[in-house]
Amino acid sequence: MRKIVLPLAAAGALGVAVVPALAATKSVKVGDNYFVRSSGVPTVTVNAGDRVKWNFVGDSPHNVTVTKGPARFSSPTKTSGAYTKKVTKKGLYTIVCTIHGASDQSMKLRVR
Template sequence: MKKYLAAGAATAIAAGALAIPALAATKTVQVKDNVFVAKKITVSKGTTVKWVWKGKAPHNVKVTKGPAKFGSKTQVKGSFAKKLTKAGTYTIVCTIHAPGMKMTVKVK
């Protein structure tokens, strides 16, 4: 009897574990005065990339090359997030401080 109870409990635990949704991945990039911190990142499809403003100057985030186009408004504080669902390499700039303020995001 104990053997059947243990097997039933193991099955219930395994089934419950499968029912729990996976946490969505998020990668954070800081937007400081005239630099993205990090210059290059690699993420999996479905990851949300979040840019967080940390400096005192206004900046924006704009894709200039990549499998999808998106961009943020120009702001001094706050954040902007985008879930990346298309594989490829994205070139991202701050249009105010381009061409020097640039980064790449590789999505696998």
């Protein structure tokens, strides 16, 4: 069996749809005084253009606030639900819950 390989321009001319890769969504758990897991400072890695969804599951109020990194963003304070952010600037972000502070609730977000 013989395969026919068309250059990208020819594929478009023939009416073949060229679809860019879809961005992924990475979920991060926000529990009582932790991100991801109950101990340590986790690092979550995503690609530029991906979305990060923080899911609030604890009983106490929390937020997601960038304290260091190539871009700044912050979620509302929540006890349930989710906050989603599309990250486009590459680099390493330090994220904390400003209610509980960096020593109790922090994480790193690496965008490549």
